[in-house]
Amino acid sequence: xxxxxxxIFPELFEPFLSTSLIGKAREKDLLDVRVFDLRQxxxxxxxxxxxxxxxxxxxxxMTAPPWIRAVRMVAxxxxxxxxxxxxxxxxxxxxxxxxLAARAAESxxxxxxxxxxxxxxxxxxxxxxxxxxxxxxxxxxxxxxxMVLIEALSRQVPGVVGLADSVANDSFRGGxxxxxxxxxxxxxxxxxxxxxxxxxxxAAIRRWRExxxxxxxxxxxxxxxxxxxxxxxLTREQRRELExxxxxxxxxxxxxxxxLVKSR
Ligand code: SAM
Numbered sequence: 001x002x003x004x005x006x007x008i009f010p011e012l013f014e015p016f017l018s019t020s021l022i023g024k025a026r027e028k029d030l031l032d033v034r035v036f037d038l039r040q041x042x043x044x045x046x047x048x049x050x051x052x053x054x055x056x057x058x059x060x061x062m063t064a065p066p067w068i069r070a071v072r073m074v075a076x077x078x079x080x081x082x083x084x085x086x087x088x089x090x091x092x093x094x095x096x097x098x099x100l101a102a103r104a105a106e107s108x109x110x111x112x113x114x115x116x117x118x119x120x121x122x123x124x125x126x127x128x129x130x131x132x133x134x135x136x137x138x139x140x141x142x143x144x145x146x147m148v149l150i151e152a153l154s155r156q157v158p159g160v161v162g163l164a165d166s167v168a169n170d171s172f173r174g175g176x177x178x179x180x181x182x183x184x185x186x187x188x189x190x191x192x193x194x195x196x197x198x199x200x201x202x203a204a205i206r207r208w209r210e211x212x213x214x215x216x217x218x219x220x221x222x223x224x225x226x227x228x229x230x231x232x233x234l235t236r237e238q239r240r241e242l243e244x245x246x247x248x249x250x251x252x253x254x255x256x257x258x259x260l261v262k263s264r
Contacts, residue, residue, distance in 0.1 A: 002108035085142030089131030113142030175230030
């Protein structure tokens with residue numbers, strides 16, 4: 001997957017791109033990420049990238065020409081999907097990550113990281129295919145959102161995450177949240193691992209996990225169950241459980257909650 005990033009703070013990306021799964025994916029050439037300093041694409045002596053806003057008001061606005069030159073140059077004659085990170089964009093979610101990953105795998109992706117009051121509107125109009133937001137709050141720059149996106153996209157590249165299964169079972173895949181996970185030691189603060197997980201009965205473990213995924217979703221994100229495609233994908237047991245459990249207090253059913261309260 002080819003990713004090109006445009007920013008005035010390329011140094012922010014260095015540790016991120018050389019650590020953990022992303023670092024390994026780059027070493028294995030599964031991920032080809034290059035970060036460009038927008039100032040390389042300026043033409044004045046001071047390498048300026050911002051100016052006062054037309055119409056007055058506070059703050060500075062990033063000027064259009066370096067962005068337009070940069071986006072065209074890093075496309076390297078190809079036709080990459082060009083994403084402006086912006087709080088005004090479509091909110092990033094799992095479905096959009098998958099869509100973007102498919103586009104990035106096909107033709108590469110260019111990420112534009114704004115700063116200051118934002119970027120001159122004509123950049124969006126001329127060299128941007130889509131605006132993406134990582135949530136309804138405002139950060140000081142698009143660099144962290146770009147890293148969020150790169151990490152989410154990289155998990156879609158076969159071979160980046162060791163077991164394809166762990167991505168397939170992640171929260172939101174199949175519409176539900178992930179089931180709870182446990183590892184050694186067997187007892188923590190008086191809370192034992194659910195017996196089924198040490199039973200060796202794989203069918204029972206699968207059923208338990210399906211049931212716990214449903215419980216977690218009901219307790220933490222009941223809105224997901226309102227989605228028709230999620231409701232349609234439930235197994236017969238999950239549907240039965242949903243009907244049975246209607247009206248129960250959700251948090252009481254989550255094994256992780258008492259541990260959190262106790263440790264405070
Ligand atoms: N004045 C802009 C507005 O209210 O829409 C916000 C500009 S913000 C201070 C500077 C840059 O941070 C933006 O151009 C964008 O690249 C990035 N940014 C801030 N919040 C973001 C978010 N929630 N998602 C994606 N990018 C964001």
